Amino acid sequence: MPKLVIVLCLLFTPILALAQAESHREAAIELMEVMRSDQIVDQVYESMTPVFTQMAESMELTEEQRPIFERHMERTMEVMQEEMGWEKWEPHMVDIYVNVYTEEEIREIIAFYRSPAGQALLDGMPQAMEQTMLVTQQMMQDFMPRLQELQDELIADLERSRAGQ
Numbered sequence: 001m002p003k004l005v006i007v008l009c010l011l012f013t014p015i016l017a018l019a020q021a022e023s024h025r026e027a028a029i030e031l032m033e034v035m036r037s038d039q040i041v042d043q044v045y046e047s048m049t050p051v052f053t054q055m056a057e058s059m060e061l062t063e064e065q066r067p068i069f070e071r072h073m074e075r076t077m078e079v080m081q082e083e084m085g086w087e088k089w090e091p092h093m094v095d096i097y098v099n100v101y102t103e104e105e106i107r108e109i110i111a112f113y114r115s116p117a118g119q120a121l122l123d124g125m126p127q128a129m130e131q132t133m134l135v136t137q138q139m140m141q142d143f144m145p146r147l148q149e150l151q152d153e154l155i156a157d158l159e160r161s162r163a164g165q
Contacts (some may be wrong), residue, residue: 024103028094031106034113036122037093038086043126045081047133054137 032038052073061069097106112118 022100024106027103027106027110028097028101029090031097031110031113032090033094034110037090040129041084041086041089043078043129044115047130048077051137066088066096096127 056066056069059065059069101109111121118140
């Protein structure tokens with residue numbers, strides 16, 4: 001009889017583990033849905049439009065060049081959405097959440113996002129992302145001259161190093 005119990009335990013342990021793993025994965029998928037992850041990815045791409053507009057302005061394009069630039073940016077966005085759309089992100093994000101959080105933690109996060117505070121966070125996310133993108137653009141614009149100086153220094157140091165060889 002004890003041997004039978006051991007055999008049954010050995011047989012059912014992998015099945016239970018598989019069921020727990022599937023439940024954990026389903027919870028992560030549910031979290032992605034509750035967080036509106038697909039919409040967030042779309043919003044990220046939409047928020048890039050001002051970046052492209054600012055890029056065009058900084059390039060000082062002629063009237064003839066502007067339509068060329070716009071076509072290329074539209075195509076770039078299409079390719080980005082094809083190659084990095086939510087359909088491609090979702091399995092990776094589910095894996096990440098399963099690896100980082102326990103199923104219990106995921107279920108608690110889901111409960112938060114379903115709460116009024118969680119819904120307010122989700123509702124405000126597009127505006128927060130847009131404002132974050134604008135601040136990031138400004139910070140990068142301010143940072144670019146310094147970054148260019150560093151790059152120029154690197155190039156000069158490498159050239160001096162090559163000349164000394």
